[in-house]
Amino acid sequence: MIDKLMEKIECVWLRTEELNAEDLNIKKQITELEKKIEVINDDNIRIFKDIQLSLEANFKRIEKLEAKLDIFDVSGMVNIEEELSELKEKQNHWATLENVTVCRLGIENLEDVLREVLLSVELKGITDVDKGRGRLELLGMLGGEKPVVGESRVATLSSSDKPTDTGSITPSKRDPFEVIVPKDYWESAREDLIQDTLDDLKEFELKRYSDMIRTLTKLREKLEGKLHDT
Incomplete structure (x- = not known):
């Protein structure tokens, strides 16, 4: 136990x-x-x-930013941006007008060259009836037998627009359908073009030149439409 x-x-x-x-x-x-x-x-x-x-550091930083925002004039910034936008629009507008007008002057000068060629002594003496008739038709497409202007169609200043000092004309005083181009701007190219065209016209290919004139007409219409849009 x-x-x-x-x-x-x-x-x-x-x-x-x-x-x-x-x-x-x-x-x-x-x-x-x-x-x-x-x-x-x-x-x-x-x-x-x-x-x-x-x-705490972030709160202090936020307080400083809020203090800066209190003295920041937002409306002034908006006004500057609006003014800058308007200036850019005006700049683009005038650049478009000048480019289109220069192109139109180029077409007019080329038309003058063709008219001058068709009015030349060599072509007036054409004996082929069809070619003679074709020459008159081409002249008709260019507006008929107008007197050929000796100088290129270059826009010049009128007496009222001529500046009294040596400064340039501001865009606000310029006719939107006029652009100031040096007088000799087209002359050298014009003389070469006339001679080359006369050389090419020894065989007088009417269709090629009628196509050229039609193309110039279409270009003119497009440019006029572009000027109208601007």
């Missing part, structure tokens, strides 16, 4: 030792976890302080 009781007491003692060892192990783990939590808390506190400092 006593032996059995002693065995039970010994078992209880051994179990108690195991529980004590397990308890110590748990306490050790708890201590380690508490240390880790403390480190994490320290990191969180440091991160929070950094965020707080960053927020």
Whole structure:
């Protein structure tokens, strides 16, 4: 009986030792976890302080920007942008008018060259009836036997538009259908073109020149439409 009781007491003692060892192990783990939590808390506190400092710096920066916005005149900027846009539109408008007008003057001068060729002495002496009739038809397409102007059709200043000083004419004083071109602008090319055309007309290919005149007419119509649109 006593032996059995002693065995039970010994078992209880051994179990108690195991529980004590397990308890110590748990306490050790708890201590380690508490240390880790403390480190994490320290990191969180440091991160929070950094965020707080960053927020304070941003708030100060925003306050400075708001102070600058209070003295910034937005309406003045809008007015400058509108004025700049208007100036760009005017610049494009005048560039278009000048380019189209110069092209139109070029067509008119080429028409004058063709008319001058068709009125030349060599062509007036044509003996072939069909070619003679074709010559008159081409002249009709160019507006008939008009007197050939000696100089190129170059826009010149009228007496009322001539400046009193050496300054140039401003676009506001310029006729939109007139462009100032030097008098010799077309002369050298004109003389070469007349001679080349006379050389080509030795065989007098009427169809080729009628096609040329029709092309010039179409170009003129397009240019007039472009000027009207602007």
